[in-house]
Amino acid sequence: MCGIAGIYHLETPKPVDPQRVAAMCDAMIHRGPDGQGVWTAPGVALGHRRLSIIDLAGSPQPMPSPDGRAMLVFNGEIYNYRELRRELRESGAEFRTDGDSEVILAAWQRWGPDCVSRLHGMFAFAIYDLEARTLFLARDRLGVKPLFLAPLSDGSLAFGSELKALLAHPLLRRDIDPLAIEDYLAWGYVPDTRSILKGVTKLPAGHSLLLRHGAPMPRPAQWWNVSFAERRKGKVDDLEAELLHLMREAVSSRMVADVPLGAFLSGGVDSSSVVALMAEKSTQPVKTCSIGFDVAALDETGYATQIARQFATDHRARQVSPDDFEAIDQLAAMFDEPFADASALPTLRVCQLARESVTVALSGDGADEAFAGYRRHVFQHGEDRVRSLLPQAIRGPVFGALGAIYPKADWAPRPLRARSTLLSLEGDSAEGYARSIGFTPPELRDGLYSGDFRKLRGDYRAEHGLLELMRGAPARSGLDRAQYADLKHWLPGDILTKVDRTSMAVSLEAREPLLDHRLIEFAASLPESMRVRGGQGKWLMKRTMRRFLPDQILYRPKQGFVTPIAQWFRGPLAQSAREIASGAALARTGWLDGARLTGVVEEHIAGRADHSRLLWQLLMLDKSLTRLGIA
Known part of the structure; x- marks a missing residue:
């Protein structure tokens, strides 16, 4: 496990200052305290921080191929590297180390971009081919390992295992993407389809990117997907x-x-x-x-x-x-x-x-x-049975009206929290699931936003991307689509x-x-x-x-890690909650309606409602804005 970073000039292969890439890597020293390295060539620089796991002394990076044609930086683990090593050696590949990094290089030289389909593991890596002058970036199937990308004003593309690596580059702009704020308030995180900063993207899971000097920036190519469209038979x-x-x-x-x-x-x-x-x-x-x-x-x-x-x-x-x-x-x-x-x-x-x-x-x-395995999957399965029995023309008005008048009972035992189920049944399967996994529902977000922020957001809604993902999924049922959305x-x-x-x-x-x-x-x-x-x-x-x-x-009830944030915001974090509404970095952005937010804070502190998830969400947003130097 490691951290990688790099710079690649898409047009003119300008020299790259190795100190700049070293600084990007040093921002991620926690990912790799055991070693570091930077390699440069005209128009490209690759950097690496190493956490030694396999072949402790024999696989320093950036790593060249035996013939010197390719250079690799790699974060992750390849679990079938020994089997691949035997196969590649039979076809003439030579190996100088006992680790998995060199196997990736040999696989690239044997199969090119198709090498990723042969790799079993978690990974994000970059390979520069010195003869073809191409840079190949790839991320594992499920997205276990991250990879951030950002085009810069000098015509280069910077990449790194964490956003903090890109933040170490002086040319990175720190403009907040308002659509990422909408996404974050909807889900509680900024999904892989976006970044908190304009211009910064994440290479999607199961995708790769092949860059050439002088060629336009291509779209990432999907090399793996999971399908729920087939049904296995058998005892x-x-x-x-x-x-x-x-x-x-x-x-x-x-x-x-x-x-x-x-x-x-x-x-x-x-x-x-x-x-x-x-x-x-x-x-x-x-x-x-x-x-x-x-x-x-x-x-x-x-x-x-x-x-x-x-x-x-x-x-x-x-x-x-x-x-x-x-x-x-x-x-x-x-x-x-x-x-x-x-x-x-x-x-x-x-x-x-x-x-x-x-x-x-x-x-x-x-x-x-x-x-x-989640309760929401069981609910989705049951709700789809109801949807199959009642047409939308009946479900929409009936369940929508019931959900609107049913009290919001966060305090009640889970089986009695029917309001969310009623609102879920109002829409189709995808709409119901989007509501079930959401952090802050659309009606609450709309009530919190200021008029100026609504203009910035425009017609965009965070749920749109998830609905498109589910409706286009290779799947047969609502449960299939829900699980597909979870995985993606x-x-x-x-x-x-x-x-x-x-x-x-x-x-x-x-x-x-x-x-x-x-x-x-x-x-x-x-x-x-x-x-x-x-x-x-x-x-x-x-x-x-x-x-x-x-x-x-x-068969015991699923619990998971529980954090008592409701109590925190009525006790030691009460003042922090009040500052979110007036005086903190988030309040100074003008994105939220201060009077409405103050009401939410005081309702929670007084115990009249439980807004703890929303307050935690806003507190973490405020902390992030402060660290990014935005407000």
């Missing part, structure tokens, strides 16, 4: 056996490392499954870690301890106080862009704990998206961004075996009844893991 026992084989392969391939390796263990289905399969494969006790809270209602460490005992892991747990808001400024610095997933705080704490004993940690991320929008924008930034902030490599693309493709082909059944998601996966895990783990 349940056979599908179970195939799933278990894929999970075993995914876990074992991610256990290759020349440094200490362990796993995050929350005691949920996904992390417990990963630890169970690691224990099956390992000859030594698996190193596991978990974070708990000193409030019983928020604490899951008992479940983690149960799994640790069952599989005799070398387990470490640490309790943290729910009043762990001191790291807010640290979070804003990690993410660069505003990021409102409050679970980033406990995720950072578990990464810090893991880094005390390991350099690589396996996580359970990805199974919910692949196997329909939510996963890279929220979950993987959170894990990448919090783990790399402490120089820890996180690996996600349940995001192995073969496992994702298998899950996408399953009939809906193998994903959702009896009000439960991940049906086949849970059935498969019953031979390893007790029902108490497999």
Whole structure:
């Protein structure tokens, strides 16, 4: 795991100052404290920060090919590099190192841009071909590893693993994209289709970019996609056996490392499954870690301890106080862009704990998206049945009217929060899902915006892109489309961004075996009844893991990391909330209606309503604007 950066002149191959690229890399020293390097040629410079994981001393970067024709900088891990090495050596390739970086170079020289389809892993890399004078950029299938791009005023393209690498370049403009503000308020993160800064983009997951001096900037080419359009047939026992084989392969391939390796263990289905399969494969006790809270209602460490005992892991747990808001400024610095997933705080704490004993940690991320594990998937499945029975002409007026008058009951138990379901049923399947995963609904956003900001936003609405994505998905059902949207929008924008930034902030490599693309493709082909059944998601996966895990783990209610932000904004963060409405950087932008926002803040502090998610969202936006020097 590393950080990469570079500059490429699209027109005239002007000289590039190596110090400029070195500064971009130094802004990401946390991603690679073990080594650094910069290479330049006419019109191009590549930089690298290294976190040594495989072939600790033998794979410095930037790395040239044996014939000197190509130069590579690479962030990530290729899990099938040994198999590829054997295949490439049989065709005449020579290798000087024992790592995976040189395998990418050889694959490029053998297959060109098609090499990416042969790589199994997480990656973002750049290869400069000195003879063809081309720069090839590629990002892995699911977007585990990030890559930011920005055209600059001198005719060059700058790229880096994090936005902070681009911010280190003096020619980068820091103009906020108002459409990114709309996106952020809708989703709680800036999706991969946009950046907080105008002109900055992100190479989409499963895409590549081939640049040539003197040629126009091309559009990224999609080299991988997941399809829900086909349905796998077969007996349940056979599908179970195939799933278990894929999970075993995914876990074992991610256990290759020349440094200490362990796993995050929350005691949920996904992390417990990963630890169970690691224990099956390992000859030594698996190193596991978990974070708990000193409030019983928020604490899951008992479940983690149960799994640790069952599989005799070398387990470490640490309790943290729910009043762990001191790291807010640290979070804003990690993410660069505003990021409102409050679970980033406990995720950072578990990464810090893991880094005390390991350099690589396996996580359970990805199974919910692949196997329909979220409550919203179960709801989507049920709501689509209602939609199939009632035409839109009836649903729209009836459920819309009921949703409008039904009280908003954030305080109530989840089954009684019917308002969101009624509003979801008012629209079609895609519209309902967009509402279910949204952070701040469109009617609330519109009420918060100032008149000037509405003009800046124009006709754009954050939901439009998601609706287009879902309606154009290779899929058969509403559940298919919902999961497709999760894999393409939510996963890279929220979950993987959170894990990448919090783990790399402490120089820890996180690996996600349940995001192995073969496992994702298998899950996408399953009939809906193998994903959702009896009000439960991940049906086949849970059935498969019953031979390893007790029902108490497999079928308990999903919890996840909980952060008590509602209490914070009525206590230690109350003044910060008031400053958002008047005096803070966000207030000075004039984007929001100050009087309306003040009312929202005071309603929450007085306990008349729960606006904690919105206030957390606005606080993180304010912190990001301050760090970017925008206001």
